[in-house]
Amino acid sequence: MARLNLLEETRYEKLPVTVYTTPAEASVAVAARIAHLIRDKQAKGETAVLGLATGVTPVRVYAELVRLHKEEDLSFKNVITFNLDEYYPMQPGAAQSYVRFMNEQLFDHIDIDRANIHIPDGTLAEGEIIDFCLNYERQIEELGGLDLQILGIGRTGHIGFNEPGSAPNSGTRLVTLDDMTRADAARDFGGKQNVPAKAITMGIGTIFKAREIILMAWNSKKAPIVKKAVEGDISSEVPATYLQLSDNVEFILDEPAASELTRFKTPWLVKDCVWDDELKKKAVIWLAEHASKPILKLVADDYNNNGMAQLAVAHGPVYDINIAVFNQIQHTITGWPGGKPGADDSQRPERAEPAKKRTVIFSPHPDDDVISMGGTFMRLVDQGNDVHVAYQTSGNTAVWDDDVLRYVEFAIDFDERMGTNAAKLHATYDDMRTFIAQKQPNQPDTPEIRDVKGFIRKTEAIAGARYAGLNDDHIHFMALPFYETGKVKKNPVSDEDIRLTMELLQEIKPHQVFAAGDFADPHGTHIVCFNIVVEALRRLAKTEAWVADCWLWMYRGAWFEFDIHEIEMAVPISPDEVLRKRYAIFKHQSQKDPAVFPGEDRREFWVRAEDRNRETAERYDGLGFAEYAAMEAFKRYHF
Incomplete structure (x- = not known):
């Protein structure tokens, strides 16, 4: 009976799917399967032939394999690897090279024979590529094929770099990348214009011959394409659907990546x-x-x-x-996000007491506060709550180089007008111009340029927070160390990030905390900043009594909104408040026309915010509730 129930529950799914709670848990399971294969082959005196993937998805798998090697004596001496793909052209030492990625994530830390590592060569002359690809296929065939191929999935449905339109019997070849694929890679290259237009990739036919295929996907950003790949019709427009034809494939997902599958999104349809x-x-x-x-x-x-x-x-x-x-x-709808004083709060999302709450709004970047909850921010201030805003990072990677020169030129002119000796500033300015003229994509800025970019974001944030009604002593700049690398890639979170957050919370002892719960943020900063806040509150809860009465509200960023069933507090925004929120966002001039990292959505942030808030109000209206101009939505985080 249990087997019949499972078949009914998964009847829309056209291939096997296993869902884990977190990417970490799933990655450990995948690494264990790879290790079992390697050890089984070792016991038989055979070679294990692995097809490997790159990108964010397999990073934890490789980390676990490294741990197994160092702590549990897993040897890779009998392993031969073939990587899926490489950008073309690409130098192996470039920051975006998959050769470098594989060395840093795996090969430099294990005992694999370097002669057994195969990665498509991005340095070839174009006339050499066909022969290289044929030889790549020949080497795999001579070894008896791939024992195990691990895959990720792109939002176009590509596996490897097999973009929409790829044939199911395709082999290793040079391909042209889809515009969405290049947009997704833009941050790593310092802009889509710097992303190579081509890549060398294993073909779908090559992948399909593997004796075992594991496709992994994490986070809700991948959920729509996962649903198409698992439940949709086989189509060249979604190359991953070809995997439905294999008897040896399994999709391994975390819960957010599986969230659009029928058994999770609408389970009443299948059980x-x-x-x-x-x-x-x-x-x-x-x-x-x-x-x-x-x-x-x-x-x-x-x-x-x-x-x-x-x-x-x-x-x-x-x-x-x-x-x-x-x-x-x-009962989720309230015009009093800080709680309505003296009211019966049994059916309200926030407590009535204390009547005036101490509130901290954590903003991962210096504009998330007004973009994501600007109307609620101003409502909290207008209603007399003691509101603080804490900007967790400087945001200094998201400013155009031209703006740096413009602001320094202003400072030079101001110094000269005031009669100040500007010689040192002139020299610094000349160094900046020289550096910027020669700067390579994603090259870290000099400390002076990073400082100016940070100053630009800081002054904009101050202007926005003042416009919302805050005094300067309620505006906090944390500059958490994990972010301050000067690079797109950030450092791991440290105890120092958590300590700084704990100190601010101890100082204010808030009744309410608002933090960005936008875990689909394409840049990853939001979830890192949220986890820092949660860990700080967890540690404080062990010694600080006030934490028990501190409620943590999550807001979403510029990309997605909570679904209606998830919303626990919906704050209506009047037409006048919509305009006030827009003007607060306008204070962040460096993030307009366009922003450095806008993501794939080309709308300006204020337009995205207004559209999202209006759409939330329209959905409430469609369900039969009062019609509002806009609504900001929040979900409470329960420890």
């Missing part, structure tokens, strides 16, 4: 559910939007015709279900 209040809310919201009806107009036929008969029968009548869910959502 009988245990209907707690949260799942009822999620299902009824889905049904109302699917049927294009307000919640209170849903009827039994809507439930029965859309896979929710079990809920109607077990917990009906359906109008009672509608009323209960409607009330749950209604």
Whole structure:
């Protein structure tokens, strides 16, 4: 019976899928399978032939393999590797080279024979590539094929660099990269214009011949393409769908990457559910939007015709279900994000007391506060709460070089007007111009240029926070050390990052903390900053009594909003407040026209924010609630 239930639950899935709670847990499991294969081959006196991938996805797998080598005597002397791909052209020592990536992440730390490492050569003359690719295929075939191929998946559905349109029998070859693939790589190259237009990749046919294939995907950013690959029709437009034809493939996902699969997104369509209040809310919201009806107009036929008969029968009548869910959502709406003084707070998202709360808004970058929750920020201040804002990083990598020269030129003119000796500043300016003229993509700035970029972001943040109503002594610049590398790649979080955060929290002893819970942030800074806040509060909770009464609210950034069923506090924003929020965002002039790292969404941040807030209000309106101009959404983090 259990097997039948599992088959029913996964009936939309056209290949095997295993879901782990976290990428770390999944990576350890994949590394264990690779280690088992290597040891099994060693015991038989055979060679293990591995197909390896690059990118963020397999990094933890390689780290675990290194640990197994150093701590559990896993030897790689019988291992031969073939990497999936390499940009073309590409020098092996370049920061973006997959040769360098593999050395840093794996090969430099294990006992593999260097002669057994094979990676496509990005230095070849174009006329040599065809012969190289044929030889690459020949070497794999002469070894009897790949024992195990690990894969990631791109948002175009590519595996390796097999972009949409790739043939299922394709071999190793030179390909042209999709525009989205190049956009995703832009940050590593200092802009999409610097990303190579081509790459050498193993073909789908080569991958398909592996005796075992493991495709890994982490985070919600990959969820839509994972759903297409797992549940969609086989199509050259999504090359990963070809894997549905293999009997030897498994997708290994973390929970966010699996979140769009039917068994997780709409489980009532594939199984009988245990209907707690949260799942009822999620299902009824889905049904109302699917049927294009307000919640209170849903009827039994809507439930029965859309896979929710079990809920109607077990917990009906359906109008009672509608009323209960409607009330749950209604109680998320509040014009008092700091709690309404003297009010009955039993049905409100925030406590009434204390009437004036000490609040800390943590902003990962110097503009996330006003972009993500500017309306709520100003509402908290207007309603008399003791609001502080803490900018966790300097944001000094996200300023154009031209702006540096413009600001220094202003400083020189000001010095000369004031009669100050500007000779030293002139010399520094000349050095800056020389450096910028010769600067290579993603080359770290000089300390002086980094300082100026940090000053630009700092003064913009001060202007925005003042506009929101804060005094200067309530504006804090943390410059957390993990960020201050001068490079796109940041350092690991250290105890110093957590200590600085604990000190600020101890100083303020807040009743409320707002932090960026936008874990799909394409640059990764948000989740790092959020985890620092959480760890700081966890440590303080051991000795500080006030932490027990401190609530942590998560807001989302410029990319995605919480789904309606996740929202625990929705703050309506009036048309005038929408304009105030826009003007606060405008204080961040270096992030406009365009921002250095806009992501794939080319809209300016203020436009994204207004569209997102309006869309949230429209979804509430469509469910039958009051019509507002805009809404900012929050979810409470429960320790």
